[in-house]
Amino acid sequence: MDRRQFFKLCACGATTSAIAALGLMPGDAMAAPREYKLLKAKETRNNCCYCSVGCGLLMYSHNSNGKNAENHIFHIEGDADNPVNRGALCPKGAGLVDYVNSPNRNKYPEVREPGTNEWKRISWNEAYARIARHMKDDRDANLIEKNEDGTTVNRWLTAGMMTSSAQPNEGGFITHKFARSLGLVAIDTIARN
Amino acid sequence: MTSAIIDAKDITNQDDLAIKPLIVATPTITYQMRAARLASLAADSGLTDYFNLLNLVVKAQAKQAELGQFGQLPQLDLNATMPLAHGNFEWGNYWQSILLELVAELLPVVPSPIQAVLRDLSGLPEATLQQYAEDLLSTRIDAVPAQYSLFIWAALSVYWSHVAATIEPTAVTVEHNQQSLCPICGSHPVASVIKSKPREGLRYLHCSLCESQWHRVRAECTNCEDNTDIHLWSEKEKNAELSVESCGCCHSYTKMMFTNVNPELEVVADDLATLFIAGQMQQQGFHSTNVNPLLLSHQQQETEPQ
Numbered sequence: 001m002d003r004r005q006f007f008k009l010c011a012c013g014a015t016t017s018a019i020a021a022l023g024l025m026p027g028d029a030m031a032a033p034r035e036y037k038l039l040k041a042k043e044t045r046n047n048c049c050y051c052s053v054g055c056g057l058l059m060y061s062h063n064s065n066g067k068n069a070e071n072h073i074f075h076i077e078g079d080a081d082n083p084v085n086r087g088a089l090c091p092k093g094a095g096l097v098d099y100v101n102s103p104n105r106n107k108y109p110e111v112r113e114p115g116t117n118e119w120k121r122i123s124w125n126e127a128y129a130r131i132a133r134h135m136k137d138d139r140d141a142n143l144i145e146k147n148e149d150g151t152t153v154n155r156w157l158t159a160g161m162m163t164s165s166a167q168p169n170e171g172g173f174i175t176h177k178f179a180r181s182l183g184l185v186a187i188d189t190i191a192r193n
Numbered sequence: 194m195t196s197a198i199i200d201a202k203d204i205t206n207q208d209d210l211a212i213k214p215l216i217v218a219t220p221t222i223t224y225q226m227r228a229a230r231l232a233s234l235a236a237d238s239g240l241t242d243y244f245n246l247l248n249l250v251v252k253a254q255a256k257q258a259e260l261g262q263f264g265q266l267p268q269l270d271l272n273a274t275m276p277l278a279h280g281n282f283e284w285g286n287y288w289q290s291i292l293l294e295l296v297a298e299l300l301p302v303v304p305s306p307i308q309a310v311l312r313d314l315s316g317l318p319e320a321t322l323q324q325y326a327e328d329l330l331s332t333r334i335d336a337v338p339a340q341y342s343l344f345i346w347a348a349l350s351v352y353w354s355h356v357a358a359t360i361e362p363t364a365v366t367v368e369h370n371q372q373s374l375c376p377i378c379g380s381h382p383v384a385s386v387i388k389s390k391p392r393e394g395l396r397y398l399h400c401s402l403c404e405s406q407w408h409r410v411r412a413e414c415t416n417c418e419d420n421t422d423i424h425l426w427s428e429k430e431k432n433a434e435l436s437v438e439s440c441g442c443c444h445s446y447t448k449m450m451f452t453n454v455n456p457e458l459e460v461v462a463d464d465l466a467t468l469f470i471a472g473q474m475q476q477q478g479f480h481s482t483n484v485n486p487l488l489l490s491h492q493q494q495e496t497e498p499q
Binding site for chain 1: 210212239240241242243246306307310338339340342343392393394395396410411412420422423424425426427428429430431437438467469470473487488489
């Protein structure tokens with residue numbers, strides 16, 4: 001914006017702004033006020049998914065305006081309006097933006113075979129097949145169908161399941177149904193780490 | 194035998210961090226802070242002469258807020274949605290005596306062209322002044338000669354903030370969080386103020402007439418309540434003291450003054466000092482939904498979305 005535009009802005013239709021009407025428009029000798037270089041960020045309200053408290057967050061992201069560009073989150077803060085956390089965050093919550101942008105995030109399934117120290121990338125199909133195979137073998141070998149009194153209990157105590165905490169009610173319901181119907185007793189979410 | 198240490202209904206009253214929907218006006222302090230801020234911003238504002246005049250006007254307002262004669266308090270209907278809306282109570286013409294006091298205060302200290310304006314203004318018939326006040330309060334800003342509107346609004350504001358300050362915050366029903374106009378007097382906000390205390394980060398809108406502040410949820414458009422396309426524009430990614438919140442849904446914007454970052458920010462003075470931003474936002478296709486009592490420009494009325 002140049003001086004002429006600033007002049008126009010102050011006059012605001014020339015007849016009605018008090019600045020112009022009182023004859024106090026900036027003179028030629030006066031330096032133009034500085035220009036603002038504004039960065040644009042999208043502001044989104046969300047919840048922290050890393051524990052069962054569910055603190056409110058305000059998340060700030062920007063993108064390169066490219067067609068396929070993903071929003072890049074660069075700042076996360078507590079949501080003051082949220083009745084639970086009232087703007088505050090715990091150390092885990094305060095580090096959220098670093099989780100999101102961590103170079104160590106898991107992006108695909110990997111396996112470390114017994115006896116090696118090397119992580120090997122595998123496909124999702126392979127991963128599902130291996131997990132299913134391990135679960136089946138372990139459950140067939142170790143499922144406790146009846147207790148000492150002969151009552152049917154169907155407990156599978158040799159395996160546990162760590163579930164996601166970043167899911168809605170419906171996801172939690174399905175996860176629970178799936179795990180309990182297998183006889184799993186040890187179920188937890190990453191929210192309690 | 195156990196006994197209650199506190200009554201159940203008092204528990205929420207003990208909560209210092211509870212959101213107060215309304216912060217009642219404190220006119221004298223507000224005007225004093227505003228005058229000081231105007232003085233410190235004057236040199237870099239690009240509008241030094243105007244800021245110097247405003248400094249004098251607001252100082253006179255502060256004096257009147259403290260010592261002015263306001264007559265008997267008007268009868269207020271506190272059950273009305275906006276009890277101090279200009280159609281909801283008899284506001285009479287006490288504001289005119291405040292106007293004359295302001296003029297008397299300013300006459301010896303302003304430059305001669307403005308002295309002439311002030312003399313003309315104080316010579317206007319009572320009925321004309323009353324009509325001008327009615328026009329300004331009904332947001333027909335263009336019906337009032339622009340050289341008078343600043344002073345008339347200043348006097349009205351002193352009167353309104355005096356009455357608003359007498360209201361108990363709990364006596365008025367504030368539609369929870371969701372009001373784009375002042376719940377006390379129905380005027381437009383000046384801008385958003387982000388508080389540092391008692392709960393840091395809450396947003397309050399500041400009234401352009403009665404100097405009250407009311408709570409408004411953040412990351413939501415203050416005009417249309419949409420929250421799907423909210424952007425913040427600022428010079429820094431983090432801890433900017435001033436940013437602009439725009440809504441892609443109704444294409445409006447409001448300035449956000451982060452007083453938790455810079456406690457010296459004063460909503461009216463800093464809004465005017467960053468007039469430049471208005472031009473940049475207009476270029477991006479956004480218009481202001483706010484009114485600055487020290488500018489009262491025609492343009493904001495034309496682009497009013499309501």
